[in-house]
Amino acid sequence: MDSKDYDEENKTIDVRFPLIILKTKKGNQLMERLSKIRFISWLSSISFLLFPLLSLFAILFLLLTLSLFFIFPEVREVARDVGPQGALLIPGLNPFLPIVYGWIAIFVGIVIHELSHGVIARNLDIPVKSAGLLFLVILPIGAFVEVDDQKMDNISFKKSGRIIAAGSGSNLFVAIISLLLLVGVVNTMEPIADGIPVGQILIDSPAQVAGILPGDIITHFNHNLTPDSDTFRSYLSASSPGNQITVTVQRKTQQLNYDLVLGENPNDNTKPFIGIGQLPVDLYSVLSQYQKGISFSPRLLIYLSFPTDSSFGIPFSSSMQYFYTSSLGDSYLILSNLFFWIWFINFNLGIFNALPLGPLDGGQAFKRGLNSIAKNKLSANKINLISRIVSISILVLILSMFTLPYLL
Numbered sequence: 515m516d517s518k519d520y521d522e523e524n525k526t527i528d529v530r531f532p533l534i535i536l537k538t539k540k541g542n543q544l545m546e547r548l549s550k551i552r553f554i555s556w557l558s559s560i561s562f563l564l565f566p567l568l569s570l571f572a573i574l575f576l577l578l579t580l581s582l583f584f585i586f587p588e589v590r591e592v593a594r595d596v597g598p599q600g601a602l603l604i605p606g607l608n609p610f611l612p613i614v615y616g617w618i619a620i621f622v623g624i625v626i627h628e629l630s631h632g633v634i635a636r637n638l639d640i641p642v643k644s645a646g647l648l649f650l651v652i653l654p655i656g657a658f659v660e661v662d663d664q665k666m667d668n669i670s671f672k673k674s675g676r677i678i679a680a681g682s683g684s685n686l687f688v689a690i691i692s693l694l695l696l697v698g699v700v701n702t703m704e705p706i707a708d709g710i711p712v713g714q715i716l717i718d719s720p721a722q723v724a725g726i727l728p729g730d731i732i733t734h735f736n737h738n739l740t741p742d743s744d745t746f747r748s749y750l751s752a753s754s755p756g757n758q759i760t761v762t763v764q765r766k767t768q769q770l771n772y773d774l775v776l777g778e779n780p781n782d783n784t785k786p787f788i789g790i791g792q793l794p795v796d797l798y799s800v801l802s803q804y805q806k807g808i809s810f811s812p813r814l815l816i817y818l819s820f821p822t823d824s825s826f827g828i829p830f831s832s833s834m835q836y837f838y839t840s841s842l843g844d845s846y847l848i849l850s851n852l853f854f855w856i857w858f859i860n861f862n863l864g865i866f867n868a869l870p871l872g873p874l875d876g877g878q879a880f881k882r883g884l885n886s887i888a889k890n891k892l893s894a895n896k897i898n899l900i901s902r903i904v905s906i907s908i909l910v911l912i913l914s915m916f917t918l919p920y921l922l
Contacts, residue, residue, distance in 0.1 A: 526646075534649040535658070541645035545629065545659070549636035551903030553737060558634045558676040561683020565675070568682055568868035571612075575865070576911040583918045588727050593710035593919035597786060602898045602917060603859055605916045610820045612855070617653075619855040621684055622647075624656035630684035634677045641663045671886035678879045687905060696853035703829055705797040707764035708741050709733040711837050712790055719789020724774035726763060726790065729836030731771070731797075734762035743792055745822050753786045755779075761788075766836070795826045797837055802831055830854075872905040873913075889912045 526537050528541040544561035548554055551738040569778040593600070599607040600728045605616035632642045648656040666674045710732040715722045726732075732740055732911065736759050738843035753759060762771050781784040804816060804827075828840055830850035840846035881901040 516556075530595070534651070535646060536649065537644050537646035540585045541629075541632070541647075541657075541659070542642055543920045545632040545636050545642060545645065548629075548633045553843040554633055554637055557683060558637065558680050561679040561686075562672070564675045564678035564686075565682060565868060565879060568686075568865060569870055569880070571871045572865045573908070573911075574875070576869075576908075580911065580914055580918060582845030583915075583922060590922055603862060606879075610822060612851070614853050614857070615855040617655075618852065621654055622688070622856055623860045626684050626688050626860070627681040627863060627867070628657045628659040630680040631677055635661045638669070638677065639672050640669065640673075640677065652796040657672075659735040670763040671882050674882055675879055678875050678882070681875050682867045683887075685867070685869060686859040689860035689864060692857035692860065696817075696850060696857060697805060699840070699842065699846055699850045699853060700801070700829060702846060703801060704840075704844050705731070705837055706766060706839045707731045707733050708739075709764065710740055710743060710746050711791075711793040711795070711797055711834075712763070713793040713833070716791070720787065721761075721776050722774075722776040722791040724761070724772040725770075726761065726772055727765070729761035730765050732761060732790070732838060733764050736760055737762070742796075746792075750776075750786055750788060755783065755786050756838055757786065766839075774864060790804045793826055793833075797836075800827055801829050801836065801838070803827065817854075818858065821851060830904035840841065869908050870904050871908040877901070877905055 520626060527534065536842065541708070575634055581591070596609060600609060601610050603616075603620060605611050605613040605620070621633060628645075630644055643660040643662055645659045646657065647654055648658060661677060666677065666893060712726065712728055712730045714731060715726060718872055731826060732746060738747065738749060740746040749858060753776055755776055756783055757776050758773060759776060760773050762769065764770075774788070776786040776788060779787040819825055821828045823832050825831035826833055830847060835847055842849065867874050868876040870876045881897065884892075884900060885894075885897050892900075
């Protein structure tokens, strides 16, 4: 279907391969209904007041990241290993961002962001010219809302600023709700057993020959409880190479006994060898840290850590999920990962869009705010020049994040 077959004002589908733009009146109707809710007005006012702080936080974050590149060679090395794509919130390119969860979270973030602009515009009686969804061929990837810019130019900055700040404010609101839901899901979790979490099994070791697997929890050594690593090591040290022992493990809902013959330690043939790599964490401690981490303390940073294979401090990560169960059943894995990525991506979208950079919300707010404050003191050309200088400076900082690890 060619978009030229439609009148520019009334067309509902615009094909710009591979993008398809679907305009819908239902979006306008939804924004109209939401704009009547009193909470929406409160949210926009709070967002407007917080927006300068978000801009400052975003700039400080860029400066902090760049300073880490200058000070710590290991940070530069990690950045080089990951590559520039590690800083992009694009599923399939970012090695840490899962495709399904990432796509859902980005879609939610963009829809919330754009919808909020339109809702606050209608709350302030500013027309919305068009709204709809964006598709990559048939995959929905976002949304758009086109607010009447001419009307925006004729209202006070206090009103236009509320419309602009609504996107980032709503992203942060959704992020906080998702984070609370994530912690709520984690609070339903508990270790499947007391014991030693098995992280690795060495090839051809007695443990592998017997059938013990990564993800098992060792609960007994020769029918004696092994509640912690020290107890397990003490039992193992009291044995000798060639001794036959029985190891009891918990594997999800199964308790299994394995008989094996201890080998010789490669570094000292007088000491026994079993071939089990224990995770360097306590299962209860990991769970407790994640459940109680929401506070104004460094522990809050744990919620910005990706649940990847190497994330031993995150109970629902791919390296830890086998050691826990939940009253929600296996759905806790889906819910925890979904809430994590919605939290993480909305948080980053909200902060990034607050940067005083050209087309971003922060850039628009900076220019309109400067014009409101200094319109009687500075000419329009000087205001435009200052806005461009600030935008270029922010752009240089962003580009430096991609290039500095390779230049230093």
